[in-house]
Amino acid sequence: MGSFSQIVVVGASLAGLRAAQTLREEGYTGELSLVGAEPHLPYNRPPLSKSVLTGDDDVALPGADDVDVHWRGGRRAVRLDTGGRTVALDDGTSLSYDGLVIATGVRPRRLPEEQMTLRGVHVLRTIDDATTLRRALATDPGRVVIIGGGFIGGEVASTVRHLGHQVTVVDAGAVPMDDTIGERAGRWLAVHHGKNGVELISGVRVVEVTGKDGRVSGVRLSDGRTVPADLVVAGMGVVPNTDWLNGSGVHVDDGVVTSAELFADGVSDVVAAGDVARWPHGLFGGELVRVEHWANANEQGAVAARNLLRGPGQAEPFDAVPALGTRVHGTRIQWAGLPRLADESSIVTGTPEDDKFSVAFTRDGVLVGAVAVNFPKEMIRLRKAIAAREQLAVTI
Ligand SMILES: Cc1cc2nc3c(=O)[nH]c(=O)nc-3n(C[C@H](O)[C@H](O)[C@H](O)COP(=O)(O)OP(=O)(O)OC[C@H]3O[C@@H](n4cnc5c(N)ncnc54)[C@H](O)[C@@H]3O)c2cc1C
Known part of the structure; x- marks a missing residue:
């Protein structure tokens, strides 16, 4: 583990919380600040378009209220100085860091x-x-x-x-x-x-x-x-929250561009995670991807934190298969991988007329994405096949 004593996490939602929790789980005992522009403790966004609109206010994220951090809620980071290693906040104060996690997510267009x-x-x-x-x-x-x-x-x-x-x-x-x-x-x-x-x-x-x-x-x-x-x-659609990084030297291009191990381009003491991060994905030929899904932010926050502590030499690349599930008018729709990269696609099981089917997406014969409607078992199979980079012959 590197010798850190002042880690700052900017962005207090899912990725930021998971990063903070992981830092503590991995044995980091130094100062840890969690800065969040919203006045609330980290909470879950998926219910906002579903149960919250129908009257259920349960958006709790487990562990959000008992992580050992210096909580800076309702405070926005306005500037990053990577040379001086400080984050300036909107109340005129600033935080020094020797390790920084960027988890500032996105905002609606x-x-x-x-x-x-x-x-x-x-x-x-x-x-x-x-x-x-x-x-x-x-x-x-x-x-x-x-x-x-x-x-x-x-x-x-x-x-x-x-x-x-x-x-x-x-x-x-x-x-x-x-x-x-x-x-x-x-x-x-x-x-x-x-x-x-x-x-x-x-x-x-x-x-x-x-x-x-x-x-x-x-x-x-x-x-x-x-x-x-x-x-x-x-x-x-959404816009990544990167304005505060202007002039910092952190490479921003539709999100914070990182290495496969989530280190901000060229800066070994800064990692990024969640909706704001754009990294070269090993499963898709190193294509830069930014993923706006819960599971991605959840896993990436943890991996980014571990990698920060280990340093670039011992860090692990992040190559989880992007995946998301939703219900629209009661019907379960799941997708995995990156269907948009495909050059061919085909229905592999079921039929759309029965509201139960799955579609496989391939690029150069390799499975890169899948969609399943009311077919969770099929999604499990296809998701594993994407991770294994299986060859699949499909026709449009
Ligand atoms: C309505 C809705 C429904 C969703 N449903 C699903 C679903 O069903 N399944 C699924 O997989 N995903 C869903 N998502 C997406 C999922 O919630 C996101 O992928 C996840 O919240 C990303 O977490 P994050 O921590 O990366 O970023 P965010 O959740 O965007 O959080 C970033 C935080 O950083 C703060 N911040 C921004 N700038 C600054 C700054 N300069 N200083 C300090 N703080 C700052 C923001 O205020 C915010 O609190 C949904 C999202 C929404 C909005």
């Missing part, structure tokens, strides 16, 4: 500010966003428009529809989640939304959210139509 501040326009990333949205839904807004049919947009559409609201999803792609689950499963998902009473408008962009007397009134689309709305949820 926003509409232009004058549209974002209309009453009835929401984003969903934090517990405060979720409870605000829940209160707005309780006023029975009538027509809810969700901008973006991605993973979060799809989950919100499902939850809000099941609360009884009228829901329209506007998505720029030809089918929803094409880049994540591929064209076939995306086509199935479009039908699935329809069957469950969600109107899906595909292949058009929202060019403006319109308002009247300071309240949202609708969304204007790129094809000239306007869809009336009483409540809008903007689920238009």
Whole structure:
């Protein structure tokens, strides 16, 4: 173990908490500061688009309240000086470090500010966003428009529809989640939304959210139509929280670019983990990937912390298979690997018409991704095959 005495973790959510817990588990006894921009102890985000919107406030992350750290909640890191090894905070104080974990995650992409501040326009990333949205839904807004049919947009559409609201999803792609689950499963998902009473408008962009007397009134689309709305949820993707690293020398390009062992490019005392980290993935030919899933942040926080303590010479590369599962209108959808890298794909079991099927994605004959709808056993098999880099002959 290197001789550390002042480790700072910036970002107090899943990856940051797991890093802090792992540092202690590995026997690190020096100063440990956990800096988080939100005033809350680390909590779980997956329930925010599901149970929290329906009234259940349980977002606890086990161990969040008893990890031995100097807690700096409600404080934002505003600057990093890698030469002087200090992190400046937004209250004018600064923290010295000899080891640093960057776990600042991502934030939702926003509409232009004058549209974002209309009453009835929401984003969903934090517990405060979720409870605000829940209160707005309780006023029975009538027509809810969700901008973006991605993973979060799809989950919100499902939850809000099941609360009884009228829901329209506007998505720029030809089918929803094409880049994540591929064209076939995306086509199935479009039908699935329809069957469950969600109107899906595909292949058009929202060019403006319109308002009247300071309240949202609708969304204007790129094809000239306007869809009336009483409540809008903007689920238009995310931006990594890296502004505070500007000028620090840490390499930032759609996230913090790291080595396979999660060390920030060229800096041996700084590691990154979770949604903010972009690293060369050994299973995918060293392709730089950034993964926005719970299991990734959970495992990566721990590995980054262990690697920091061991130093680059004895660090282990992070090459877990990215994987995520969700339920949309009660149907289980899981995906693993990186389907977007594939040059071929094929349904390997079941049929979309039965709402039960799996799709395999290959690049140069090697399995790089898989999607399973209502087929958890099949997902276990395919996920193992991705980790083993199995050859698979599939046809489109
Ligand atoms: C609504 C929703 C539902 C989801 N559902 C699922 C799901 O079903 N399955 C799944 O696998 N994944 C899901 N996810 C994704 C999962 O929650 C994330 O992958 C995970 O939270 C990433 O953890 P993280 O610690 O890397 O980053 P984050 O959770 O983004 O946390 C980063 C933290 O850093 C803080 N921060 C940012 N900048 C600074 C700064 N300068 N100084 C100090 N602190 C800072 C932020 O305030 C934030 O608290 C969901 C996400 C959302 C929003």
